[in-house]
Amino acid sequence: MTAPPVPASEPTPVAGLSAVLARLAAELPSAHRQAWIRVLHASPVPAPGVEARLLTAWPGGTRAELARALMRAWSSALPTPDGPAVALALQAAAVAHTTATEARRVDLVVSGPTTAAVPVRYTAQVIAEVIRAARRRLIVVSFAAYQIPEVVTELRAAADRGVRLDVVLESPREDGGVLRQDARTAFGTLAADFWHWPATRRPTEGGRASLHAKLIAADDHTAFLGSANLTGQALTHNLEVGVVLRNPEVVGRLVAHFRTLMNQEHGILRRL
Numbered sequence: 708m709t710a711p712p713v714p715a716s717e718p719t720p721v722a723g724l725s726a727v728l729a730r731l732a733a734e735l736p737s738a739h740r741q742a743w744i745r746v747l748h749a750s751p752v753p754a755p756g757v758e759a760r761l762l763t764a765w766p767g768g769t770r771a772e773l774a775r776a777l778m779r780a781w782s783s784a785l786p787t788p789d790g791p792a793v794a795l796a797l798q799a800a801a802v803a804h805t806t807a808t809e810a811r812r813v814d815l816v817v818s819g820p821t822t823a824a825v826p827v828r829y830t831a832q833v834i835a836e837v838i839r840a841a842r843r844r845l846i847v848v849s850f851a852a853y854q855i856p857e858v859v860t861e862l863r864a865a866a867d868r869g870v871r872l873d874v875v876l877e878s879p880r881e882d883g884g885v886l887r888q889d890a891r892t893a894f895g896t897l898a899a900d901f902w903h904w905p906a907t908r909r910p911t912e913g914g915r916a917s918l919h920a921k922l923i924a925a926d927d928h929t930a931f932l933g934s935a936n937l938t939g940q941a942l943t944h945n946l947e948v949g950v951v952l953r954n955p956e957v958v959g960r961l962v963a964h965f966r967t968l969m970n971q972e973h974g975i976l977r978r979l
Contacts, residue, residue, distance in 0.1 A: 724780040731773060732800035739765040744797055750790035753781040812953045818935060819946035830935050831942040833951055834923055835861050841870045841925035846965050848875040848922040851886060852893040854939035859894055872899035875976060877918040883909060885917045901979040908975040927959040
């Protein structure tokens with residue numbers, strides 16, 4: 708009689724080992740994990756002494772429960788891989804975990820008053836880092852802009868290394884916006900394409916709409932989103948908060964949104 712298939716909800720022994728290795732990759736500090744990899748690489752089979760060597764491989768960093776889980780899963784795996792294969796699998800799981808974590812990391816950014824709840828990462832510093840991360844295209848969106856010489860210096864450096872700059876700003880009142888002056892003056896002679904939201908393309912009901920978004924996106928991989936305008940006061944003294952996204956999927960959608968808005972045929976924004 709043919710044995711019944713294993714239900715999809717029940718992990719196979721090999722899947723159990725994979726799950727334990729993924730857990731080790733996520734929970735063990737890098738140096739501790741490397742010490743375990745060395746032990747595994749020198750262990751042909753899951754013999755009883757291997758667990759003891761794991762526990763003494765990294766002084767001061769005992770992970771008895773993880774060591775037991777690893778040995779149990781390794782011994783149960785069919786076919787049973789040798790130690791170097793398990794070591795290689797743990798190393799691969801660690802690389803995959805690091806790559807996924809870095810790609811989806813979110814950093815908090817503050818200006819003005821700070822507390823112990825958020826490690827200090829000032830808005831001006833983060834904006835400079837995001838600008839420096841751009842290699843092909845940089846999209847800068849702000850409601851207002853003035854007194855930002857440090858930001859303009861970074862943008863000039865980006866333009867000098869061949870980065871295409873698109874700067875989207877709110878318009879002055881005479882052009883259908885709500886600002887008292889043209890925000891482009893803050894950028895001097897910066898080599899960039901400047902965009903605005905013409906009055907003829909804004910909603911006419913429910914009051915005057917404004918371009919109030921704040922975004923700096925480097926290529927399709929890194930973006931800063933926050934409450935701060937590109938003004939000297941906002942980047943230093945105001946109480947402002949924001950986040951840096953390093954998730955290419957999310958950042959890519961944000962960038963695609965603004966590229967669609969900039970489309971000369973169908974978009975609402977127009978190049979100045």
